Amino acid sequence: MSFEPKITLFSCHYASQQSCAEKGKELQQLGFPASINLVRVPCTGKVQVTTLLQAFEDGADGVYVVGCPVDGCHNVKGSVRAGKRVAAVKKALEELDVESGRIEMFHLPRGLHPEFVAAGIAMDKKIRALGPSPFQS
Amino acid sequence: MIVAERKPMAEIIGMVKDCSKVLVLACRGCVTVCSAGGEREAAALAALIRLGMKKEGKTIQVIEGSLVRQCDKEYIDAIDQWDGQYDAIVSTACGVGVNFIANLRKETMVYPALNTTFFGGSAEQGIWTEQCAGCGNCVLHLTGGLCPVARCAKSLMNGPCGGSVGGRCEINKDTECIWQSIHDRLGSFGKQSQMETIAPIRDWSTAGHGGPRKTVRDDLTL
Numbered sequence: 001m002s003f004e005p006k007i008t009l010f011s012c013h014y015a016s017q018q019s020c021a022e023k024g025k026e027l028q029q030l031g032f033p034a035s036i037n038l039v040r041v042p043c044t045g046k047v048q049v050t051t052l053l054q055a056f057e058d059g060a061d062g063v064y065v066v067g068c069p070v071d072g073c074h075n076v077k078g079s080v081r082a083g084k085r086v087a088a089v090k091k092a093l094e095e096l097d098v099e100s101g102r103i104e105m106f107h108l109p110r111g112l113h114p115e116f117v118a119a120g121i122a123m124d125k126k127i128r129a130l131g132p133s134p135f136q137s
Numbered sequence: 138m139i140v141a142e143r144k145p146m147a148e149i150i151g152m153v154k155d156c157s158k159v160l161v162l163a164c165r166g167c168v169t170v171c172s173a174g175g176e177r178e179a180a181a182l183a184a185l186i187r188l189g190m191k192k193e194g195k196t197i198q199v200i201e202g203s204l205v206r207q208c209d210k211e212y213i214d215a216i217d218q219w220d221g222q223y224d225a226i227v228s229t230a231c232g233v234g235v236n237f238i239a240n241l242r243k244e245t246m247v248y249p250a251l252n253t254t255f256f257g258g259s260a261e262q263g264i265w266t267e268q269c270a271g272c273g274n275c276v277l278h279l280t281g282g283l284c285p286v287a288r289c290a291k292s293l294m295n296g297p298c299g300g301s302v303g304g305r306c307e308i309n310k311d312t313e314c315i316w317q318s319i320h321d322r323l324g325s326f327g328k329q330s331q332m333e334t335i336a337p338i339r340d341w342s343t344a345g346h347g348g349p350r351k352t353v354r355d356d357l358t359l
Contacts, residue, residue, distance in 0.1 A: 050177070053184035092181075095146035096189045134192045 005127040007036045008055040009120070010082075011066040012044045014074050014110040018117070030117045033124035043067075045078025052089045052103060056135055062127035063089075064104040066119060072110070079107055099130050138167035138258070139231045140265045141174060141251040143182065150189040152248040153227060156197060159186065160223035161250070162216070162238075163203035164230035171265055174229030174251050176203045182229060182250055207234025213241045256287070273343030273350060279331060281322035286344075288315035294336040 011019075018026050019038055028034075037060075041047060044067035055063045065086055067079030083105045090100040104126075106119045143149075153159050161183045169175030183199040190197040202219055204212045207230035216226070216238070225246040228235045232253040239247050255267040270287035276294070277284060286292050290308035296316030300307030304317045323329050343350070 048177070049181045050184060053181060053188065056188055057184060092146060092185055096150075096185065096192060097147075098192065135188050136191075 003128065003132060005035045005061040005124065005132075006059055007033070007062045007064070007123055007127055008058075008060040009036050009038045009064055009066060009123075010041055010044060010047045010051070010055075011038060011116075012041055012068060012074070012078070014068055015066045015108050015116065016040055017110070018112050027117065027120075030114075032117050032120050035124050035127070036120050043073075043075045043078040044082035045073075045075055045080075047082050047085060049085050049088055049092075052085065053092075056102075056133065059133070059136065061133040061136075062102045062104075062123060062130070064106060064119070064123050066106045066108055066116065068110055069107045074110070083107070098134055101126060102130060102133065138170050138256070139233070139253060140171045140255050140257045140267075141168050141231050141253045143173060143178065143229075144250060144252055146185055146189055149182070149186065149227065149248070149250055150193070153186060153190070153197065153225060154193070154195070156224040158198040158200070158223050160219050160226045161186065161199060161201050162207070162226050162228050162230070163201070164207045164228070164234050165203055166206040166208070166230070168229060168231055168251065171257075171259070172263075174231070176201075179203065179229045182227070186227070204230075206230075208237055210237075210241060213237055216242065216245070270344070272341070273345075274340070276336075279334075279336075280319045281326070281328075283315055283319050283322060285315055285319065288313075294339055 016038065019040065044065050047065060052063055065082050067082045068074055070080055073079040086103055086105040089103050093100045093102060104123060108115045108119060161179045163176045163179035164174050165176070172178060179201050183201050186199050187197060200219065200222055204215055206212050207228060225248055226238060227248050227250050228238060229250045231251065232249065235247055235249045238245060256269040256271055257265045257267045260266045267287050269284055272286045285294060285296055289296055290306050290312065291298055293316065297314055301314035301317055304314050306312040306314050320329060320332060323331055
């Protein structure tokens, strides 16, 4: 049976500007995976550990965060904080004997860049390979 | 403050595996300040318990609550508000809080979510260091305010041991030799000679070696 993953992406306004281009159709035109549910946040520094865990509780097979470059965050340290929280959830997943690769952090350039779509495709490929979340009952 | 850290999830899941509903109870005292057991950490733990149990094919209802402190009877009494809503409490307080719940609530099963580690302070954001051992017989007036009991790896009273190099401890190079620091600090006040006074053999009975300790203040008891 084919597996269609559910992936939740938390991205800041600045790194996900493509989601607004071409009346919101550009990502689709560039091949951004349909499996990804994009949640835009003002700054990834606002994304808490509980926010990330809630995504898994809500049925995500994979979760990732896209924030500004480490040395170029619009809010100075926001994306660095997000990276540390993603790392904390990775560790917690390992403690639960779950693949830590189900959650990732990407620091990408702000604006319209192909890396944003490439990260989505890479995440979709990885979660398809990992299979359904072990948290699905 | 009392510093603590969360236990491994496998250990916590093992505690609650037979429960169908638990109360994750945060403490808004020391463990909130050291980011181990406050409301935010309790919320994350509640989610991890739900996820961990789901992975094992079990369902569990997890509710969250918090108390101002878990080391006073008056606050422990507030647990009444969750009566009937849990099989067990998973406390994110330090060991004192867990003991207080066990002492005062005979019918309540309580589990510790944290390992209580030490009395310490926040050296910088996200880093806590041990500063006091609670030994019950403070010598800080003799050592420039720096504690050889808690901060010397060997708890020497007539240090240094001779093993330190460049002011770093021979047990762990990441740790300063506190006796070197005591020497330097006393020196800055022109009081190095204090170190020449031999400290007598120490009576450790105040440090818990004489059994559990107790403080009674007759002026405060009712």
